[in-house]
Amino acid sequence: MSAFTTNGIDTKVKNASAFCFQDINKNYQSRDGLNVSALSNINFEVFKKEFVTVVGPSGCGKSTLLKILAGIVNASSGRIEINGMPQKGPSSEIGVVFQNPVLLPWRTILNNVLIPAEIQKRDIKESRKKAYELLDMVGLKGFETKYPKELSGGMQQRVGIARALINDPSILLMDEPFGALDAMTRELMNMELLRLKKRIGATIMLVTHSIPEAIFLGDRVIIMSPRPGCVEEIMDIDLPYEKELSIINSEHFGVYDRHIRNAFNSKAGLD
Amino acid sequence: MKKMTFNKRDFMLRASFFIFVIAIWHFTVKMFDISSLVFPAPAGVIAALYKGIVSGEYLLHTGVTLYETLMGFAIGAIIALILGGLIGQIRILEKILYPYIVAFQAMPKVAIAPLFVAWFGFGVTSKIIITATIVFFPILANTIVGLRSAPREQIEMMTAFTASPWQMFQMVRFPHALPYIFAGLDIGIVLAIIGAIVGEFVGAQAGLGYLILQRNFSMDITGVFAILIVLSAIGIGLHTIMKIIAKRTIYWSETSEDLRQQ
Ligand SMILES: Nc1ncnc2c1ncn2[C@@H]1O[C@H](COP(=O)(O)OP(=O)(O)O)[C@@H](O)[C@H]1O
Ligand SMILES: [Mg+2]
Numbered sequence: 076m077s078a079f080t081t082n083g084i085d086t087k088v089k090n091a092s093a094f095c096f097q098d099i100n101k102n103y104q105s106r107d108g109l110n111v112s113a114l115s116n117i118n119f120e121v122f123k124k125e126f127v128t129v130v131g132p133s134g135c136g137k138s139t140l141l142k143i144l145a146g147i148v149n150a151s152s153g154r155i156e157i158n159g160m161p162q163k164g165p166s167s168e169i170g171v172v173f174q175n176p177v178l179l180p181w182r183t184i185l186n187n188v189l190i191p192a193e194i195q196k197r198d199i200k201e202s203r204k205k206a207y208e209l210l211d212m213v214g215l216k217g218f219e220t221k222y223p224k225e226l227s228g229g230m231q232q233r234v235g236i237a238r239a240l241i242n243d244p245s246i247l248l249m250d251e252p253f254g255a256l257d258a259m260t261r262e263l264m265n266m267e268l269l270r271l272k273k274r275i276g277a278t279i280m281l282v283t284h285s286i287p288e289a290i291f292l293g294d295r296v297i298i299m300s301p302r303p304g305c306v307e308e309i310m311d312i313d314l315p316y317e318k319e320l321s322i323i324n325s326e327h328f329g330v331y332d333r334h335i336r337n338a339f340n341s342k343a344g345l346d
Numbered sequence: 347m348k349k350m351t352f353n354k355r356d357f358m359l360r361a362s363f364f365i366f367v368i369a370i371w372h373f374t375v376k377m378f379d380i381s382s383l384v385f386p387a388p389a390g391v392i393a394a395l396y397k398g399i400v401s402g403e404y405l406l407h408t409g410v411t412l413y414e415t416l417m418g419f420a421i422g423a424i425i426a427l428i429l430g431g432l433i434g435q436i437r438i439l440e441k442i443l444y445p446y447i448v449a450f451q452a453m454p455k456v457a458i459a460p461l462f463v464a465w466f467g468f469g470v471t472s473k474i475i476i477t478a479t480i481v482f483f484p485i486l487a488n489t490i491v492g493l494r495s496a497p498r499e500q501i502e503m504m505t506a507f508t509a510s511p512w513q514m515f516q517m518v519r520f521p522h523a524l525p526y527i528f529a530g531l532d533i534g535i536v537l538a539i540i541g542a543i544v545g546e547f548v549g550a551q552a553g554l555g556y557l558i559l560q561r562n563f564s565m566d567i568t569g570v571f572a573i574l575i576v577l578s579a580i581g582i583g584l585h586t587i588m589k590i591i592a593k594r595t596i597y598w599s600e601t602s603e604d605l606r607q608q
Contacts, residue, residue: 145506146505146506147505147506164508165505165508166508167507167508171506171507173499175499177499180599181521181597181598190503191507191508193517194504194507194508194509194510194513194517195507195508222598
C-alpha cells in the first residue's frame with residue numbers, strides 16, 4: 076500500500092465516481108429558533124483523481140458542504156454516495172484538512188500526524204514510518220518532536236495535510252486550508268499542493284473564497300452563490316497540467332477569472 | 347521546561363516589605379500598649395513558634411491535621427473526578443444528580459460538621475469525611491466544565507477521523523480538561539485544611555485545630571497566633587506542590603507565569 080503512486084494519468088479522462096451529492100439540502104436552527112437554509116438542492120458528482128475547487132463568498136455554505144461530505148454534519152435531506160456506496164457517517168476513506176489546522180497542543184507534531192492512525196488502530200510501527208515520510212514530504216523533516224505552538228501557521232497547516240494523508244484516504248477534503256496564511260506563503264503552498272497531488276492518488280475537493288486559487292488548483296471549479304447556498308455553475312478549467320504561478324497573469328487565466336467574478340456580481344446585483 | 351528565574355531585585359523587594367510589615371506590627375502593639383491577651387507582639391509569637399517546634403508538640407499535631415487534610419482531599423478528589431467524568435460524558439446523569447449535588451453544596455459544611463462527629467466519633471475519620479465533602483464540589487464542577495468545553499473544532503476533527511466516544515474522551519476531552527481539573531484541585535487542597543480544622547473545632551483529641559482551641563481556653567493568644575502561622579505555612583506548601591505538579595502535567599499550556607515573563 077504505497078501512498079506515493081506517481082500518476083501521470085490525464086485527469087481529464089473521466090474515471091469512476093469518487094463521490095456525489097444528490098439533492099442535498101441543509102437547514103440550520105438559529106438561536107432564535109428560525110430555520111436558516113445553508114444549502115439548497117446541491118447536485119454534483121466528482122470523479123476519481125479529480126481536483127475540484129469550490130469557490131464562493133463567505134457564508135454561502137462551503138464549509139457546510141464539506142462537513143456533510145466528511146460526515147461531521149448531517150444533511151437535512153438528500154443523499155451522498157462515496158465510491159458508489161451510500162454514505163454512513165464519517166469514513167476512513169476521507170481525509171480532512173481544516174482551515175485552522177486544529178492540532179492538539181499536548182501532542183508532538185509526529186503524534187498529531189498519527190491521530191487518524193491511532194483512531195483506526197493501524198499498525199503503530201508502520202504508521203510511524205509513514206508519518207516520518209509524510210512530514211518529510213511536506214517539508215517538515217526534523218520537526219517531529221516539536222509541539223504545535225513552536226511552528227508557524229504555514230508549518231502547522233502542513234502538519235494538518237500530513238495528518239489527513241496518514242491513512243491513505245482516497246478522498247482529500249480541504250476547507251480554506253491556506254486562508255489564514257499571508258499571500259506569499261499561500262502561493263508557495265498552492266505550488267506544493269499541486270506537486271503533492273501528483274504523488275498521492277487521491278481525489279481532492281478544496282474549498283476557497285479566492286478566485287485565482289480556485290482556478291489555479293482546480294480541474295473544475297464549482298461556483299457557489301449564497302442565500303441559500305447553491306451551485307451557480309460548474310466550470311471546466313483547461314490549463315496546462317504542468318503549471319507555474321506565472322500562469323495567473325496569462326490571458327487564458329484572466330478569462331476564467333472574469334467569468335467567475337461576473338457570475339458573483341450579477342448575483343449580487345439581484346439582492 | 348523553563349528554569350525558575352531567581353530575580354534578586356524581586357527578592358530584595360519582598361524581603362524588605364516583609365520586614366516593614368513586621369516592624370509596623372511591632373511598633374503598633376508597643377505604641378498603643380496592646381495587651382498580648384488581645385494582640386500579641388511579633389517577638390512573642392516567634393518565641394512561641396520556636397518553642398512549639400523544638401518541643402515536638404507541633405510535629406505531632408501537624409501530623410494529625412496533615413493526615414486528615416490529605417486523606418480527606420484524596421477521597422473527595424477521587425469521588426469528584428469519577429463523578430465529574432461520568433456527568434461530563436453522560437448528560438442524563440447531570441439532570442438526575444445535579445439537583446442533589448447543588449442542594450448538598452448549599453448546606454454550610456460547618457453546620458453539618460457536628461453530625462459527622464456524632465456519627466463517626468472524635469477520631470480522624472469524622473475530620474477526613476468533613477474534609478472530603480468540602481473538597482468535593484469545586485473539583486467536581488471544574489471537571490465537568492473542563493470535559494464540556496473542548497473546542498468544537500477539535501471535536502469535529504476527531505469526528506471526521508471516525509473517533510469513537512471513548513477515543514474522543516481519551517484523546518481530546520480529558521487532556522483538554524486537565525487545566526480545569528488542576529484549578530479545581532488547587533482550590534480543593536486549600537479548602538481541605540479548612541475542612542480538617544473545622545472538624546477539629548467540633549470535637550477532637552489531637553490536631554492543630556484542637557491545639558488552637560486549647561490555647562484559646564487558656565488565654566494564650568500568642569500561642570494561637572503561632573499555630574495560625576503554622577497553618578498558613580502548610581497551606582502555602584500544599585498549594586505550591588500542587589502548582590508544580592500542575593505545571594509538569596500541563597506542559598503545553600501557557601500559564602500566566604509564562605506570559606508574565608515574556
Ligand atoms: N452550526 C451552525 N448553526 C447555525 N448556523 C450555521 C451553523 N454553521 C453554519 N451556519 C450558517 O450557515 C451558513 C453557511 O455557513 P458556512 O458553511 O460556514 O459558510 P462558508 O464556509 O461558505 O463561509 C451561514 O449563514 C452560517 O451562518
Ligand atoms: Mg467556511
